[in-house]
Amino acid sequence: MTGGMEDAAVIGGLMAVQFVYAGNSVLLSYLMSLGLNPLTVVICFASATSLFLSPLALYFERSKWPKKLSFKLLLQLVLLSFGGVTLFQTLLLEGIKLTSPAMATAMPNLAPGLIFIIAWCCRLERVKLSCVYSKVKILGTLLCVVGALTMSIMQSTITIPAKEQIITSPPTIVFFNKEKIVGCLYLMLAVFILSSDVVLKATVLSELPAPMSLSAITSFIGVFTTAAVLLLQNHNLQTDWSILNIKDLLSYSLLGGTVSGISLSFNGWAMKKRGPVLVSIFSPIGTVISVILSVFSLGDTISIGSLAGMFLMFCGLYFVLWAKGKEDYCDGSGYQSDDFDLEKPLLS
Template sequence: METPKREVIEDFTIIGGLIVVQMIYAGNSLLLSYLMSLGLNSFTLIIFSAFSTFLVLSPLCIRFERTKWPKKFSLKLLIQLLLISFGGITLFQSFFLQGIKLTSPAVATAMPNLAPGLIFVIAWVFRLEKVKLSCMYSQIKIVGTLLCVIGAITMSLMHSTIDTPTEKEVQLLTLLTDDSKFDKQKIIGCVYLMAAVFVLSSNIVLQATALVDFPAPVSMCAITSLIGAITTAVLQLIQEHKLETGWPAMSFGHLIGYSLLGGTINGACVSFNGWAIKKRGPVLVSMFGPVATVISVILSVITMGDSITLGSLAGMLLMFTGLYFVLWAKGRESLSIKDGDTLKSEYDTETPLLS
């Protein structure tokens, strides 16, 4: 039986759109790295981008999700929203931007591929993910998680090695001790990125529980973006005793304009991903994550002159292999759940978080 023309067009749209979204994410990482190299404060980036995302997503929330809003916000839900905002906006983006600054966009886009494995571990610890050690799918998920972690550590260490010295540097490098063979700044940057991914993974687990009482993901994103912008501004006031609203290399008006443009693009990407998940499921969407890493590597080499070692590529390969192990096992697990006697709600806390 031939596939209907409409379904072919829809498949083409989804696959092409997901590739474009990953290209945007890769380009955004490169742009952020460039802006911070010119002296733009990371707190300023977080505040403006989060507030812009709130402005862009708010009309969509009112139009499409108003009926899903809870009639009353309980104290538990308010605390969850505050934690999601502080973790997902302030902490995650602060660690992530600092990691980009100290490493490279290629490494920064590779690290989030650890998230599915970490989410699995965190959910397992809090008994939100069912694991049977005798089950083949659970064993594959565990192996995939270990491969992700080993790959991330390998890539971090290999990316942090000092490049091959020139003839003029040979005499200087012979004076260095063995402990100096690694670039400490890049190692610290990788630690920041790993911390960012851990915060992101914990945040996703918290979001999964919050969506039970607030089943409106786009609305939650808008609300947490607003709260995150406010908490980041407060943190900047506490830490730096001032609130920067500009940048010497750019006027305030231009900064507002670029922030709104970034918020619009981010809102469009979030909305498209949500539509793609609804049409084809989260497994397919997650499998396009490594595309951003590959694009970032290419762009970093072309535009910024970064060099990618064979060891770094091997680490990325291990991470991607582990990621696909976890996603494949979760996909097969999801099929077995659908074939069972019980049907579970999309936001049921008993439903595996990675399904």
């Protein structure tokens, strides 16, 4: 494949992936509106993702598997599965149910800033306050947080015209929708768990440098950790077949799990070819697509204030990504280490 064709394939594919993510969010919102238990949806989708990725991982990455599975690696895989599959996806689905697909696709744009903070605290990320790029990263992270809070507050308000009684009365009365505020908190917590999961994944990839295999394994283990949580919650593995028949649920699960697996695989290929920064730059496109799809398919609305919050978040995201792309040259040195080297900054 020539350079021009490869660039076109990467950019076109990344655009298609964002359409898939947006459509998946709308599909999940529809399933939540039917009254399905989020844990049931997580189990079905994680099973489908594992089934799709396992043969691909076996074919392409078998040579990268460690010869011996240590207890430390096994514990890390369980933690990744519980955090990245059970907790993250359950909180994400609860957030979608209480807010909207647009909010659910916008909140993950907080992740680069949170990953930067968590990795900094864990000493996996370099920060030099004398370097302008480190200052830009900090500014971008603050903008992401401010944008997320603004979007959450504005999307959680309801404006009701006041009764015409006295001239001095305020023209409107503003109420906060408690349900949407709780939903936004679910989404923020989900992104924090996702960011922590990414930092842990960086350490696991140094021992298991096979991202597709790692996703297949964590999805497989995640099925059992989620089932355990469902068992503890309901005292039985009660399903929601009365809400949606098993044929439709399996169809939706295979569709969602397969397209997620394809998107994940393509993102891994694109990262290898062009780096994670380029892949991350396309993330806001998924939010815009999700807004459009949810307005036309679900009848959702989004306020001007929420759009302003999204704009701040996107600006912060690009500040962080731009600074990460330039930071390695601040002191005239660059990283030539392996892709999964722990000494390499997570977002570089």
